[in-house]
Amino acid sequence: MFGFNPTGWNLWILLIILWTLPWKGYALWLSARNSHPRWFIALLLLNTLAILEIIYIFAVGRKIAKNPNIQGNNRRVTEYSKHETVRVYSDSEK
Numbered sequence: 001m002f003g004f005n006p007t008g009w010n011l012w013i014l015l016i017i018l019w020t021l022p023w024k025g026y027a028l029w030l031s032a033r034n035s036h037p038r039w040f041i042a043l044l045l046l047n048t049l050a051i052l053e054i055i056y057i058f059a060v061g062r063k064i065a066k067n068p069n070i071q072g073n074n075r076r077v078t079e080y081s082k083h084e085t086v087r088v089y090s091d092s093e094k
Contacts, residue, residue: 020050027053030061 024043031039039056046052 016049020047020053023050023053023057027056027061030057034061036060 027043028040031043039060043053043056
């Protein structure tokens with residue numbers, strides 16, 4: 001009654017899982033690498049049969065990966081460096 005039956009709904013569910021899992025994994029990895037926490041949460045919680053994941057990978061994630069100056073980690077370090085430079089400059093002026 002509750003065993004695995006490769007016909008009917010079980011086959012469709014298996015195919016859907018096999019289709020969405022690689023897309024979701026790569027999109028989550030790319031959003032984490034690009035420091036996009038909102039995209040990461042949206043991709044993790046919403047199940048759109050890999051439509052949202054494909055949109056993120058080819059529209060949003062690739063644009064950021066092409067330009068290394070606006071990647072998440074570089075952007076954070078640059079902003080921190082600018083902040084420290086301004087703070088040190090203003091302290092020495094006092």
